[in-house]
Amino acid sequence: MTEYVKFLVYRYRPEDGKKGVYADYDVPVKKGMTVLDGLIYIKENLDPTLSVRFSCRMAICGSCGMRVNGLEMLACHTQILGLRRKHIIVEPMRNFPLLRDLVTDMTPLFMKQKALKTWLIRRDELEQENPTIQYLQSEEELGKYLQFTYCIQCGLCYSACPVVSTFPAFLGPQSLMKVYRYFADSRDEVGRERVSFVDKFEGVWRCHFAGSCSAVCPKGVDPALAIQLLRREALK
Amino acid sequence: MLSQREGRTKVLQSLRVMLVPGRYGLERWSFVLQRISGVAVSLYFIAHILETGNFVGGITVWTVPEYSFAEAAHQKSVELLKNPVFDVGLAVIGFLVALHTFNGLRLILTHFGFLVGKPGRPEPFEQPASLNARQRALFWLSISLAVFALLYTLDALMGVFRV
Amino acid sequence: MLMHYLSGLGILLFGAVHIFTIFFTYPFQATIWETTLKFDSIPFAILPVYRNALLAASLFGLLLCTTVHAMNGLRTVIAELVGFRNKWVDRILIAVGVFLTVYGLRTILIAHLLV
Ligand code: SF4
Ligand code: FES
Numbered sequence: 001m002t003e004y005v006k007f008l009v010y011r012y013r014p015e016d017g018k019k020g021v022y023a024d025y026d027v028p029v030k031k032g033m034t035v036l037d038g039l040i041y042i043k044e045n046l047d048p049t050l051s052v053r054f055s056c057r058m059a060i061c062g063s064c065g066m067r068v069n070g071l072e073m074l075a076c077h078t079q080i081l082g083l084r085r086k087h088i089i090v091e092p093m094r095n096f097p098l099l100r101d102l103v104t105d106m107t108p109l110f111m112k113q114k115a116l117k118t119w120l121i122r123r124d125e126l127e128q129e130n131p132t133i134q135y136l137q138s139e140e141e142l143g144k145y146l147q148f149t150y151c152i153q154c155g156l157c158y159s160a161c162p163v164v165s166t167f168p169a170f171l172g173p174q175s176l177m178k179v180y181r182y183f184a185d186s187r188d189e190v191g192r193e194r195v196s197f198v199d200k201f202e203g204v205w206r207c208h209f210a211g212s213c214s215a216v217c218p219k220g221v222d223p224a225l226a227i228q229l230l231r232r233e234a235l236k
Numbered sequence: 237m238l239s240q241r242e243g244r245t246k247v248l249q250s251l252r253v254m255l256v257p258g259r260y261g262l263e264r265w266s267f268v269l270q271r272i273s274g275v276a277v278s279l280y281f282i283a284h285i286l287e288t289g290n291f292v293g294g295i296t297v298w299t300v301p302e303y304s305f306a307e308a309a310h311q312k313s314v315e316l317l318k319n320p321v322f323d324v325g326l327a328v329i330g331f332l333v334a335l336h337t338f339n340g341l342r343l344i345l346t347h348f349g350f351l352v353g354k355p356g357r358p359e360p361f362e363q364p365a366s367l368n369a370r371q372r373a374l375f376w377l378s379i380s381l382a383v384f385a386l387l388y389t390l391d392a393l394m395g396v397f398r399v
Numbered sequence: 400m401l402m403h404y405l406s407g408l409g410i411l412l413f414g415a416v417h418i419f420t421i422f423f424t425y426p427f428q429a430t431i432w433e434t435t436l437k438f439d440s441i442p443f444a445i446l447p448v449y450r451n452a453l454l455a456a457s458l459f460g461l462l463l464c465t466t467v468h469a470m471n472g473l474r475t476v477i478a479e480l481v482g483f484r485n486k487w488v489d490r491i492l493i494a495v496g497v498f499l500t501v502y503g504l505r506t507i508l509i510a511h512l513l514v
Contacts, residue, residue: 004281054261071259147355160260162475166250167479184355199486208270209346213265220358224263225366232349235401244479250480275476278469282495285462285503292509295502300512302450310438310445318432337411344404392422395430 002028005039005080008129009050010091011101019099022089023047029080036064036075039102059218062154066102067091072124072156072216093159097169109155112171116197118178123189141186148181148226150219157213157223161208170206171198173213173223180226183233195233206233255283263367266375271341271370273332280329330389338378342371373396403471404465416457420448451512462503469498 004026025046026036026104036054043050052075054064059077068074069089080088096104122128157173158164176198183194198204207227211236214224255269257264293309294300346352346366351374353365372390424443425434439446449502470492478484 018394042331067258089341112338142260143357144355147358150358163479165253167482169483201478206479208267209263209269209343209366210260211364212260213332214364214366215261215263217364220362220364222355222358222364225274225355225364228349228366229355230348231347247481250482254480272470273474274469278473281465281469282499285499285506287450289502289506292506292513294407296506296510300509306509306513307438314432314436333414337414340407341411347400347404388422392425392431398428 008089029203036079062152063154065154074218095164112175135187145184160212160216169202177223177226200232273336331386334385335382341348342374406468409487455511466496485504
């Protein structure tokens with residue numbers, strides 16, 4: 001006998017000019033099926049108008065972030081049976097402009113990162129563009145930031161953060177974590193100036209260590225840790 | 237600029253995010269409780285300054301009054317304040333003060349980067365380093381101390397645990 | 400933010416003294432209404448505490464630290480609630496803070512000088 005799980009999916013169409021509603025679908029579930037598989041099943045068999053963004057289906061592209069039963073998750077990284085619920089509520093992420101159904105506009109996240117220059121910067125521009133030597137690092141130097149390179153920019157932490165929800169100018173867990181990632185990288189030459197980028201009202205000081213970012217991060221990046229370490233630098 | 241109605245909806249939404257911890261775990265509860273206790277104790281603090289001002293005669297008195305006048309004023313405010321409702325309210329404030337203090341100490345430590353762990357190599361489904369057992373123990377410690385403060389205040393004001 | 404940490408630690412110090420004089424100096428058979436909240440009868444009743452210069456000064460320290468901590472905290476909460484900073488909120492909170500400090504200082508001085 002096939003087991004059915006009821007999907008309550010948030011549906012929003014901007015052209016209707018109305019608030020979103022929850023539509024329900026009965027989805028037959030097998031062991032190994034992810035929430036994303038469920039949504040694809042709905043799209044293929046029950047309702048082709050459902051909009052959902054995904055690409056890799058293996059938790060590496062960061063496209064399919066959404067709220068499942070009130071908690072931010074990657075749909076492709078969440079087993080339906082693992083949720084142990086007969087009802088699954090699927091909503092788009094918070095704190096991003098909503099485009100349609102489950103699809104959010106990730107621009108705020110990318111713009112904040114861009115403004116903070118989260119990439120490796122060498123003082124010597126020529127060298128930056130055409131490196132002539134290798135930049136070796138010890139195991140220890142690597143360990144200082146490696147964890148933070150695992151970020152796939154899915155935006156789940158940004159959606160979970162209570163401060164971003166209420167104070168949108170806050171730079172947010174992901175961008176602050178990225179700043180620390182480059183600050184801690186021995187190859188980067190911006191140094192303490194990176195800390196000065198975030199030493200402002202909208203920066204590290206708005207973090208109150210609610211830990212929700214780290215609680216939802218699917219890659220174990222632990223942005224909360226990075227922000228505390230960054231703040232320690234700002235307090236120096 | 238937001239219209240008035242949008243503004244109100246925005247504030248209501250913010251309130252919901254600030255007051256409902258959801259399923260995010262203990263640290264989120266700590267955030268919510270720290271907020272609520274901070275605001276509540278601030279309001280109590282304002283009331284407390286006004287109320288203790290009444291002990292020497294209220295806002296109109298700016299020179300040192302007669303002893304008997306002040307004593308009478310104190311007597312009057314005590315009569316006003318000494319009732320079970322305020323006593324219980326004060327015990328709740330005691331709870332919130334203790335919670336905010338000890339949880340606040342924990343937060344100061346984390347803000348300076350202590351007890352949050354070190355960057356490592358996360359395994360799938362591993363608990364993040366910053367949300368570690370030490371943090372949780374300290375959080376529960378502040379809850380326990382706050383409960384102690386609640387009971388102690390209740391006893392000090394109303395003598396509930398006397399036989 | 401440093402101000403917030405420092406005033407918080409100040410409250411811890413002066414607040415401990417305040418709590419101690421009120422809640423930990425009375426005999427356990429009585430409630431504080433009958434002892435430390437009396438006007439002037441026992442060593443740690445209200446007036447004796449204020450008359451002691453050191454304790455009065457520590458009360459003023461507590462007043463100052465709490466005002467700073469509370470107003471700064473409220474400023475944060477309000478900014479995060481409405482989603483932006485507003486200089487009028489800051490001004491009102493500063494005004495409230497100045498009033499509380501002055502009014503509280505008045506209470507402390509009067510009670511200190513009362514004979
Ligand atoms: S830190 Fe984690 S939750 Fe945040 S964007 Fe990166 S991978 Fe996603
Ligand atoms: S589809 Fe790529 S992360 Fe889920």
